[in-house]
Amino acid sequence: MQIKYLSTLMALCLSFITGYSHGAPADKVAELCGSCHALERPDYEAQGREERFSRKAPPLYFAGNKYRQEWLAAFLQAPYPLYPSGYFPESKLQDTADGDIPNENDLVTHLQLSESDASEVTDYLMNLQPYTEMLSQDNYSEGKVSLRMGTLDFRKFKGCDACHQDSEDNGGFSGPILYDAWSRLQPHYISAFLKNPLQWDPNTIMPVPQMNEQAVHKLVDYLKAIGETE
Amino acid sequence: MRAVIAITLFTLLSPLSHGADDNQGKRLYTMYCTQCHGVHGNGLGVNSSRMSVQPRSHIEREEMMARSDEELFKVIQQGGKSIDKSNLMPAWGDNLNEEEISALVAHLRQLCCEENGNE
Numbered sequence: 001m002q003i004k005y006l007s008t009l010m011a012l013c014l015s016f017i018t019g020y021s022h023g024a025p026a027d028k029v030a031e032l033c034g035s036c037h038a039l040e041r042p043d044y045e046a047q048g049r050e051e052r053f054s055r056k057a058p059p060l061y062f063a064g065n066k067y068r069q070e071w072l073a074a075f076l077q078a079p080y081p082l083y084p085s086g087y088f089p090e091s092k093l094q095d096t097a098d099g100d101i102p103n104e105n106d107l108v109t110h111l112q113l114s115e116s117d118a119s120e121v122t123d124y125l126m127n128l129q130p131y132t133e134m135l136s137q138d139n140y141s142e143g144k145v146s147l148r149m150g151t152l153d154f155r156k157f158k159g160c161d162a163c164h165q166d167s168e169d170n171g172g173f174s175g176p177i178l179y180d181a182w183s184r185l186q187p188h189y190i191s192a193f194l195k196n197p198l199q200w201d202p203n204t205i206m207p208v209p210q211m212n213e214q215a216v217h218k219l220v221d222y223l224k225a226i227g228e229t230e
Numbered sequence: 231m232r233a234v235i236a237i238t239l240f241t242l243l244s245p246l247s248h249g250a251d252d253n254q255g256k257r258l259y260t261m262y263c264t265q266c267h268g269v270h271g272n273g274l275g276v277n278s279s280r281m282s283v284q285p286r287s288h289i290e291r292e293e294m295m296a297r298s299d300e301e302l303f304k305v306i307q308q309g310g311k312s313i314d315k316s317n318l319m320p321a322w323g324d325n326l327n328e329e330e331i332s333a334l335v336a337h338l339r340q341l342c343c344e345e346n347g348n349e
Binding site: 028050052053057085088089093095098099100102120135157159161162170171172173198203204205207208209210 | 239243257260261264265266268269270274275276279280281296309316317318320321322323324325
């Protein structure tokens with residue numbers, strides 16, 4: 001399925017390359033991305049849980065606190081699927097006798113940008129940093145965990161693989177793939193998100209992991225370890 | 231501490247009123263629970279095929295009747311481990327407030343035990 005999905009995606013992507021090149025970066029990003037991604041903090045207090053149902057894609061208003069710049073620029077030129085069953089619960093799952101499966105028609109083909117547009121959009125997004133203060137309080141520093149212990153911890157003790165893939169052939173579908181997390185996300189973001197995902201998104205559908213700081217850091221080290229052995 | 235709050239809440243709110251306005255419970259179930267328990271609550275959620283312990287089917291009357299509302303509340307709030315079940319059933323007590331968890335309990339009762347509950 002992965003392969004089929006990727007090749008369809010690549011074929012479709014080619015027809016999507018945009019030649020957009022006018023206007024100020026803010027307008028351009030609003031026009032190209034704003035119909036699906038939040039570029040400002042949603043009014044969570046007023047909208048409550050219904051906010052999640054109106055969402056089409058992950059929020060980008062804190063992109064500069066979340067992504068690695070090089071990853072973002074590369075992704076926008078060559079996007080690949082991060083959510084194996086689509087972005088939840090917007091994705092319309094198909095229920096079959098064997099259980100629910102992703103509806104392949106709903107797995108979006110992401111907009112693809114030219115190199116110059118990607119670099120302009122990336123520069124703009126990397127300046128969206130409302131949570132720099134919060135991140136500066138995170139005290140993760142890179143450490144080592146053995147692959148064996150890390151795998152056991154992630155899968156068996158913490159149950160993260162119910163929703164996340166830590167390799168292409170292991171793990172669930174509703175959360176983003178994590179074998180690429182180390183190349184995609186800033187280490188302090190991973191750490192701070194695991195400590196309290198609600199600070200980033202009160203409507204996250206990931207259960208708050210009830211762990212101490214040391215346990216969080218071990219999981220970040222595990223994502224580093226699998227990211228570096230890829 | 232959590233347990234104390236839960237118990238207090240139950241003495242205040244019990245018995246939960248079932249079926250009255252289920253929309254909130256149903257929305258919450260779709261948002262948080264269907265990823266594992268399935269869009270119809272049958273336990274066959276999109277994650278289930280790769281899980282080592284299968285999510286409970288919430289449409290099986292007998293199994294679900296064996297649990298009290300208090301137990302359902304507790305397992306949603308504090309996770310599978312709190313009732314000696316798998317930790318693959320997460321604790322939702324930080325994500326969801328007590329009113330929302332109560333709405334979910336009411337929705338589970340509708341799914342398992344009322345006609346047309348799983349539509």
